[in-house]
Amino acid sequence: MENQLIVNGKRTDGRSPTELRPLKIDVGIIKNAAGSSYIEHGKNKIIVAIYGPRDSHRYGINIERATLRCRYHMSPFSTEERKNPQPSRREIEISKVIRDALEPSLILENFPKTTIDVFVEVLQSDGGSRSASITAASVALADAGIPMKDLVEAVAVGKVDGTLVLDLNDIEDKKGESDMPVAFMLNENKITLLQMDGKMTVEEFKAGLMMAMEAAKKIKEIQKEALTRKYSSGERKNDA
């Protein structure tokens, strides 16, 4: 009983298995950046800043379209124990994963031979920081005026104590049986990211995917609401 993560249908943070953590997005928080956003997803606190498109003379640059670069970084104070600020293997992997999840949504052909930089800084980390980063980065790219087909929203599903759960927190991420972050472009009906740790049956996988898709619809509404708040009619409020 002590080691159980789901007791009487409730998880460690009191949520039901299909419930999202509280989610809040602010847009345009960094004045120097072309676009920016701040997301609080559960205990995750993440800032995303977009710079570019910028003229690039780097060797090997794509002459047909813009090159998207992404840097995911966890601040030394983002975890309970100090995290070495040097990029870890995990951070390098997540940087690539975020870039690959965002790229299909962007129309990069409009800016040949340029670079667009996405900086993701995790101020406080909980489980699912890559999903939260993708959700926030997509909003920041829209704020930067980069042409795109659709917003990208990401969420994780997993298996804890034999039950499918949505939006895993840190403990569930570490002690659960499996974890599957998924990113969607809902209008296009496309999945831009699908990773999985652990094991699920085919039925569980299908049910998990549907659960993630339903959650993505709710996340999209929050993304839209955040952008609408900034651009509806009022004044710019969140300048740092």
Add this chain to the structure above:
Amino acid sequence: MNKLVIPGDVVAKGNFRSWSNVFKKGEEYFSMFVGRAEVGGGRLRVIRLTGPYIPKIGDFVIGVVTDVQPLAATLDINSYVNGFIMANAFFKRRIDPSRYDLSKKVNLGDLVAAKVQRIERGKDVFLQPDQKWKVEGDAVFYISPAKAHYIYTSRSRIPSKIKELTGAEIRFGVNGVVVVKGDLKKIEMVKKALDVIELKYDLNGLYNEIIKVFGKDGKSTDS
């Protein structure tokens, strides 16, 4: 119709003669940007509210000279690409660079008004200097290029109204560069008007908001 749209929103359905800043999928048109959608007269467009200046042929821009070579000058045109003006265009005829010195015409830091003449390989922007290409001013301001583009391409009365209300000599570039000539008071008045453009996202109400800043008598208020 002038509603706020975000990327992926359905702007309209049906057939249109022309459209911009949207992409078509089946019968539906989706927005590519955060912007205001305008539908009417067989035309459909989304006016961007944010984003970099994207050069288009015929745009009137103001740039800062960042490099002068014997055959061309490079300009920062407040975009992700630089603008180039060939030496021939300054001298209005074909010249021999060994006999004519371009640096006698333009120097680093000079402000130059020009039109976008052609864009090659999607990135090399060639400019044609305006008849009054040398821009002199006491202050340079930058406003959001996306909004500047809307203001100048929508036959808006905003630029002329700002000139009229402030009495300052102003040159506006589609790329969001605004050069003001006048005393400190006039410059401050222009800055107030530009702040309204920069801070307000309701494009329909911009004109009235600017008038409001100057009050009924056209004098600046502190509101």
